[in-house]
Amino acid sequence: MARMDIAIDLGTSYTSIFVSGNGIVLHEPSVVAYYDTAKRPTRAVGVEAYYMRGKAPDKTKIVSPVVDGTIKDQDACAAMLGEFVKRVLPQSYIIKPKVHAVVGVPTGITVDERKMYEEVLMRSGVDDISMVNSIMLAGIGMELPVASSYGGFIASIGGGITEMAVLSLCGIVTGCSINIGGDMIDRMLTDSIRGIYRIKVDPVTVRKVKEKTVSLVRNDCETVTVGGIDIVEKTAVRKRLRGDRLYRAAYVYYKNIIDTIASTVNSCTPAVAAEIQESGIHIVGGGAKIPGLAAVVQEKLGLRVKIPQDSEYAAILGAGKLLSDRDLLDDILRHA
């Protein structure tokens, strides 16, 4: 039977799929729209479902099946992943290929949660699953020497959580995960926009405002014009928002993340701490794209910081690499 090797990064905000030999073939919001009837038939997934948010008729429900880094709605997740996997399979086949997938999972998931992931993946059309910690995948994606005696320090700022770890000898030496990510910043920004500009805006707009205008450079003054509802007049209005007025909302959360990086570094053994001082740290995930992050971390912690251009792809690229390095995959699975 034909066999197909794929990698899946199931993030709170985005799901990515890498197909061996083809690279990243899918990167879509982790969102499902379904009809609110007993069997919950799927109406749309990914980008299409994302842009239905705030506009869908009563009987269409929009859900994000992954919350704070973990699958929360198994049925919706299986429906979404099932559709994504179907899209990356060959256009036509007589017998469905046997699908092997390297799948990123959050650090510290329990045995029961592993079973639950397995079940959801099986329902999505994956036959054979290799689960690897997402933060390890991100390290591999950043080309860190994870199999050596010191692989590096990596932090990933995602939609629901921020994970960080010291990687060494194919495993995690020390690390932690906090429930701070883009979604929390979006909620804080929603409140700030309401407080400062007296308008209510929808979540899709808030995310756009964050990604286009908000920065950690204090006097950065990008602007964006958005539509919303005036909370006093209750009328539809358009307003021009300034990034520098929203700076504090994001800064508070990034400060928290930076403090957590500091305490993780400080909890390392002297040998590891010395390596970190020497080689610096890597920050990935969509949240690492905020302008000015590297400079703020460098200034506060005195560490060199590397942030790749397409920081949100680190984990899926790492998972993709493992598809063609079976020995490394086996070593990592053995030491997980």
Ligand SMILES: Nc1ncnc2c1ncn2[C@@H]1O[C@H](COP(=O)(O)OP(=O)(O)O)[C@@H](O)[C@H]1O
């Ligand atoms: N320029 C930016 N500034 C701040 N946050 C950003 C920027 N670009 C993307 N993000 C945020 O990154 C998050 C998604 O990151 P990602 O690593 O893809 O998450 P996940 O892996 O959890 O799905 C979202 O909250 C998104 O708004």
Ligand SMILES: [Mg+2]
């Ligand atoms: Mg991700």
